[in-house]
Amino acid sequence: MDFSFSKKHQEVYEVVGALGREKFAKRAQQYEAATGSPVENMKDLFDAGVAGASLREDIGGLGGGALGTDPLVSLLVVEQTARYCLSTAQCIHIHYNASHRVDQIGTPEQRERLIRPIIEKGVWLNSTGSEPGRTARGLYNLQTTAEKVDGGWVLNGVKNYATLADIVHYNTLSTIIKDVPPPDGHISFAIPQGAPGLTIEKGSWNPLGMRGAFSPVLVLKDLFVEDKNVLGGPGESAKGKWQAKSHLSFAAQYIGGSEGVFDILKDYLPKRGTAGDSYTQLRMGQIRIAIDSARWLVYRAAWLWPKDVAAAELFSMNAKYQALGAAVKTIELASQIAGSSALDADSALSRFIRDLRYQTLHENTDKTAATVGKYHLGQSYDVTSRL
Structure with a gap:
């Protein structure tokens, strides 16, 4: 078993390490004091060609992610980023896991609409499963509900730890189908930034550490989501x-x-x-x-x-x-x-x-x-x- 870096691994390790030393470390203090995501650092990662590290190579990614051909490559980006700014590492980690999941389970139309802009335009995705009290209730015992209506779903509830919520082009999040118990009722959606009924609760991110990994509370109030933005089928998260x-x-x-x-x-x-x-x-x-x-x-x-x-x-x-x-x-x-x-x-x-x-x-x-x-x-x- 040979754990030597491939040429691609070495290049990623060195490029992200240089960004960390020259830029991320210098900005870390300002991001700790600010309220918002580390926009400049994220743009640097896009400019370095690693925004799609957890995406399939046929769409311009690097093949990383757990189900990719090269899971280590995206982990190296996270590791090297964390060496200089843990908050930024959490942000790219969340984006990688969210985009990898959509790349793996999304429809061809969803891959084009949600994934290709990551490679071409430097946009971001997040993934939010957490909500207040979930630890005590269990992983899939959510209180944020989705109710089926003509053409889509209506969502109501509160989610927390929504990393990158202020700058993503789609928030992806999990809910429970009304009157369908978990895990079969567990269902996920991609919600475009600025969607009516989705708001960031002001002042909801004020932790002891990881302050630069802006992860606020999201409030969903009669939020309509089109059927085309359902990610996978009911229970898919648990089954997968x-x-x-x-x-x-x-x-x-x-x-x-x-x-x-x-x-x-x-x-x-x-x-x-x-x-x-x-x-x-x-x-x-x-x-x-x-x-x-x-x-x-x-x-x-x-x-x-x-x-x-x-x-x-x-x-x-x-x-x-x-x-x-x-x-x-x-x-x-x-x-x-x-x-x-x-x-x-x-x-x-x-x-x-x-x-x-x-x-x-x-x-x-x-x-x-x-x-x-x-x-x-x-x-x-x-x-x-x-x-």
Whole structure:
């Protein structure tokens, strides 16, 4: 098994890395203070030719995404972006997963209307499944409803964590068909930006970390959606296990963010005068080993997807678990050896620590590990379990 980068992988890794060093890192503080998506960074990714990294090559993409011919290529964009700006990495991650899904399940007309403009015009898609209280109710027990009417559907409800909602050309989101229980009643739609009845709740994004990944609350009030904007059939998300197809992209963020912390420490600790301290050396080695160990699990999981989807779904949970653990370990050990003098509220290290810790709260590592354990004990398991 050879995990050496192909020429395409190396080019993507270097191009996005250069963007990160020269542009994303310099803008990160301003995006943390602003209210809105990182528009300039997203445009830079389009100009670099990676906006369609998770799309099929026959439409101008790079073949990435879980079901693509080259899943690693889009993960490298996410990882390298996260190394310099975790908020932007979350935005491109959301776009990649949303556009990959439409590319895989959409009709030919939807692919032309929703996907081709990504390649040609630099527009964006998002995907919002979350809504207030969903964690307690379960993944598919949604309260946002869709009711069938002539020519389309009427949607009512509230969605949260709608990343990129202010700049996408279509918001894609999930609802439950009125009076049809989940998962069969679970259904998704593509809603054009500015559609009557879809509003962004002002002041609804004010988190501790990931502030630049603008993810506000959306309010749907008697929102009419045409039949042509239904994505897949009822229950398609559950049947396709689409939640499991984002595991590695989250893991890539954890790895990239951890790498960003390591970069800061390499520069800062010699200046602090503690590079010769054995305790500092120990902690730096522990961080390095944790990141590298998680990275190779992620790369192996990416290698598995085109070969065995069921095995890849499960192994991606292993990789995500280790990447999250590496991120949490990195935060703790970095704080110990950098010391309080490096943790001014406006410092890059403080921002990385806030962002990385906030982002890792997307997952319940105990549930992830228990899911893997269920498989090995011959019990029923669900690879879409996260929270």
